[in-house]
Amino acid sequence: MAEVTGPRTGVAIIGLGGAVATTAIAGIEQLRLGTIGTDGLPLAHRTELAPYESLVFAGWDLDGSDLAKAAAVHRVIEPAQLDAVAEPLASISPWPAVVDPAYCRNAVGANVVPVGPLRERVAHLRDDLRRFREEQSLDTVVVVNLASTEAWPDRTSAILGDLDTFEKGLDLDDPVITPGMVYAYAAITEGCPFVNFTPSLGPDVPALLELAARENVPVAGKDGKTGQTMVKTVLAPAFRSRALTVEGWYSTNILGNRDGQILDDPSSLASKLDTKGSVLDSILGYDVDDHVVRIDYYRPRGDAKEAWDNIDLVGFMGQRMQMKIDFLCRDSILAAPLVLELVRLVAEAARRGEGGAQEQLGYFFKQPMTSDGGVPEHALHLQEQVLLDWLDRG
């Protein structure tokens, strides 16, 4: 990896070998080389945040391949672009990951921490973070969850309800505690800001929010708002503004990357659909009875996700209209820059001493966290305003 001067921000990624992670890292290496510009990076002009070039990457993955090999498999980046950064990517290999087949059936690999008590796993992860910080002389380490979607446990379990019971759950290896929670617990106790870019619960349970508040560590999530849902939160406010009633909204997604394969498992799919489904009614102010969201694994599309939407609108005098949207997008290309901005933003929150749930980062998520469990704002332009106001206050 190229030399980084000045303060250095570590980024420890869960799912380091995945399409989004390798795209983000390859992008930073390209920026260092000056072979790409800041297209797609929403906060490139915010120079008060940590420079992209100051980011240092590491992390966990159940596939132990180095990142040059991993990136090549995903076919997100053009071969020529990949060649240019093959050396720094090849120098990074993932640490063994903490996994639990009960929560993510389709994710398999050999580079895993041996099964053992939860407390041991936590200790293992904290060691990883401490070693990373020391070996790389890092000022801050941010942990980012980019792993495959986990199934959701019973969220009403008392174990998740407050920190005390959660700690006891850890002692007793309670099965309601998912790998995503183990990572979040380890990061927060280690003082590392945590970004949950996946639909998994991770830190989004009362117990861990309590911990983050107590330790004053920023946490942000959940589920990156990249393609179809992003567009939905742009159009729905406009329909509301023009008083066009949404009678129905049919959304289907076809994708062929590892993410798609994981979602072929119904229990993982359920988590994903839950985060996708909630945005519409709260923006519109009424229930859309016919809001259907489909995700289908379809290999020819690869990482180039396609989202097709049909929207039925009722206008003046009860007259009907329709809108169809076909978004031929690139999942990882949309996600990677958001991940990079989130790293810079939670590092900034940590610098400001603002811990706990970062509500001002709702702009980046399908299901934004709120400290009080209230209904979050979903309209993209309002979320953007909140974010910019927070930045300007800094």
Added chain:
Amino acid sequence: MAEVTGPRTGVAIIGLGGAVATTAIAGIEQLRLGTIGTDGLPLAHRTELAPYESLVFAGWDLDGSDLAKAAAVHRVIEPAQLDAVAEPLASISPWPAVVDPAYCRNAVGANVVPVGPLRERVAHLRDDLRRFREEQSLDTVVVVNLASTEAWPDRTSAILGDLDTFEKGLDLDDPVITPGMVYAYAAITEGCPFVNFTPSLGPDVPALLELAARENVPVAGKDGKTGQTMVKTVLAPAFRSRALTVEGWYSTNILGNRDGQILDDPSSLASKLDTKGSVLDSILGYDVDDHVVRIDYYRPRGDAKEAWDNIDLVGFMGQRMQMKIDFLCRDSILAAPLVLELVRLVAEAARRGEGGAQEQLGYFFKQPMTSDGGVPEHALHLQEQVLLDWLDRG
């Protein structure tokens, strides 16, 4: 027309027999009957504005048919809905219109003011407005231009540059003065707020803005932002926000109503394309070299305009994405409620004593007027905020 109690607002429409005008009027009659709700009326909850039921309609059209007959021709409204309001609509017949084939070739009809000096035409129109106000005991009369798109004259002509030269141009029947300007001049001198919902220049020349400021009469325009352009000003800010570069935007429209027929004439089309073309670059902050806008007359579509857009986006690491939008909309159904809100809003501005160009109404227009000729805001959500702030200040 049904009885109106309380203060009454007159609405004198240029193009009274057209699809938008008859839809708006039929809608108000339905609201009076209670057979429709306020779907599609963006400011229905703003009860400080004039009640919809207080509006009284009249106006000019080169086709003299009563509005029941005119509405039936446009096929915008279901026959059953039309039947319910046939009586009040049949009771309204358009006054003779002021026309000039040099500016609108495809618009033909027999119900016209005999050709004569411009000053005579102005006097004729002012008489119409005065008579309307008196006969109907109206508190305010708003004039709305819904006529077919006129070609644009040479906008740099000195005649249009200030009020003095314009007055002389009227004296000398200067051909640079279009029918739309004659209507605007008559309305403003008669103290009637003027809404220009068409792409025609109308009051949007320095001479008439000077007149509106001097007489303290509100004027608003131009070109109602209904379908494709509305969507464009919703999506473009989001692309900018997410730092997705718009490499190209191809827009085609097919429509089969009278509006479409008029635009089959290249000189009218040029005016329309000009107002449609300007929005993108100013929102994005850079020039989109490949911004193509097409409008094609296609009879099977009737009033049910179809807008197809293809957008080419460049994201992180220079990777390309595409979005396609097919909007099967109803031109008049989208336009009529905006016209009704504009009437209420310019009446409110007049009540507040705020004359001249109404910049806070940019939300409704493809090419919003600015008092100083500066570049207007085009992003829909920012326009909406300006409008709501203005209302709240009232």
Added chain:
Amino acid sequence: MAEVTGPRTGVAIIGLGGAVATTAIAGIEQLRLGTIGTDGLPLAHRTELAPYESLVFAGWDLDGSDLAKAAAVHRVIEPAQLDAVAEPLASISPWPAVVDPAYCRNAVGANVVPVGPLRERVAHLRDDLRRFREEQSLDTVVVVNLASTEAWPDRTSAILGDLDTFEKGLDLDDPVITPGMVYAYAAITEGCPFVNFTPSLGPDVPALLELAARENVPVAGKDGKTGQTMVKTVLAPAFRSRALTVEGWYSTNILGNRDGQILDDPSSLASKLDTKGSVLDSILGYDVDDHVVRIDYYRPRGDAKEAWDNIDLVGFMGQRMQMKIDFLCRDSILAAPLVLELVRLVAEAARRGEGGAQEQLGYFFKQPMTSDGGVPEHALHLQEQVLLDWLDRG
């Protein structure tokens, strides 16, 4: 019903009150009145077949409403068109239907034959057919299955394997025998040609094909090829002809009519998907691994089914192309004329003395019957040629 002169063909429909049946019957009444033409009727020029006006309708439905009421519910036909034929439609009320919740869970209604032994049900249905023939002085009675999709029983059951075991199954009320088979058995033994327009098995099992052959009664099916599959069997032969390899084909359907509601039940859906899925590989001559077909119940669409297809193609030098098709079709409007033609065609086959599986009618079906159980031709233009040749031979 209007007077029919000349030979009269009876049409006894299973699912008489459904959208397709009522559309077909209303259409024939309109043709009698001369208020519509033969748009959508593929064999209108084949005057050697029974005149449309000679058809006399009756049938079974678990909803006992008369057809004027039933047709109004489906909203397929414009109210004005429906009014014109309300009288003849109101004069037809369905006979009680034979149903079995084990095979069609979402179909419920009160107008049913009391549960009893299978042999009694057969006798009941044969009585209906005999009475219809006599009362209406019919030359031929054709039975058409338009009922909701049934789940498929175990097709490998010995009961269905030959006529002898099937007869014993009837004696013993074997649960593998579905209502669709009961109707088919009754029709064939009564000498009535049978058209199976649904994905249900109906007569398409060895036992009943044996019966049809022995009794020399024409049977045809199964599953009418109306919208998306019809288009698929038009495009796929062209892709093959141009040597464009289909790498994947993603098809989704959204519909909101009763058919859609029935298919919300997974076991009915499975039958439907099976008939939709089989066409592609046999036309192309290779397996399309990523052929995905989705059907979703979505109420805003009503009977106006929407089918969206994405096709991934590989051309010269391995280069990829995509085609998207959005078909905003009308399910019953496409189906009704095919049903009417099938009635005329099986009546013609009966006249010619050609019983058993009617292979030349594959043009109309998603899963055409073959007498020997072989793979049928699916390409529409080749099916059309076979049909026209058969007609010309007549």
Added chain:
Amino acid sequence: MAEVTGPRTGVAIIGLGGAVATTAIAGIEQLRLGTIGTDGLPLAHRTELAPYESLVFAGWDLDGSDLAKAAAVHRVIEPAQLDAVAEPLASISPWPAVVDPAYCRNAVGANVVPVGPLRERVAHLRDDLRRFREEQSLDTVVVVNLASTEAWPDRTSAILGDLDTFEKGLDLDDPVITPGMVYAYAAITEGCPFVNFTPSLGPDVPALLELAARENVPVAGKDGKTGQTMVKTVLAPAFRSRALTVEGWYSTNILGNRDGQILDDPSSLASKLDTKGSVLDSILGYDVDDHVVRIDYYRPRGDAKEAWDNIDLVGFMGQRMQMKIDFLCRDSILAAPLVLELVRLVAEAARRGEGGAQEQLGYFFKQPMTSDGGVPEHALHLQEQVLLDWLDRG
């Protein structure tokens, strides 16, 4: 270029450096290397035709760059694929071309035959062909027109009406004679079969058809049927078959390659639209009044042409339906294999001694030639049958 053994067929291409020509040649070189298969080559299984590997390429272009350079500019082929065949491509450089700005304004370049009398140009081209045949020891030389679309001259000019007057026109340098005709005249008099893959008139005038018949030289054309029109001639026969009336068909094309740039010139565009427009009515058997075809130059698309179609259909009982098709195709990838098959087929026709207009090749063209000037068959499946029958007769 790799060694060719056995009989060798020369291919002299007008527009040798263009996207289609370089794609076809690169493809053949890849086939020689065994790095691609025969995807997209419709007659790959017809081994009685000349082997693809026996083709030897040369030709004219107004840009003198060697084909490796030319191919790189078009960006049709992946860089890696291009590298593999860079050497044989670099070894081919175009001969100077015969051009006339009056017929193709946007086509400019330096590698041109000096302006001179038409007879001199003919002689020059014949020399090229003779030299090619001798130097490469070719059995046959086929000439293929892939040059940019020319404007059409006045087709009713007496000069084009028979061979005698045409010869006099050549003597007198009559301006009605286009470059495309000069090439065709030279080829035919030199005994070389001629394929006109462009919308230019070329040999499709009575005088040159007379010449081809007299000299017994096969000629075929015009305008390759690749994308949107190909699909149109597949769907329209199906709509006819199902008695769905086409009320309107709106087609727009966006493309950014040199072809698109040429068509930005209205006179070239007119030729193209003419060949695209004629297919529909003759397939359907009635006039589609609202058949609109648009072609727009849009650079982001490059060679990856996009064709969007909207079709309005009227079905049973006069009910309306719509179909939308978005074909994201690759212009040159679709065209190149058709060119290669045409070369093999006219060579076969020459071998059989069948000269004049090759009607059996209508399968490949938007506007197929007929010897008697009659209306050609346009339905793809019928054209395919004619072609296969002709092959089987061979």
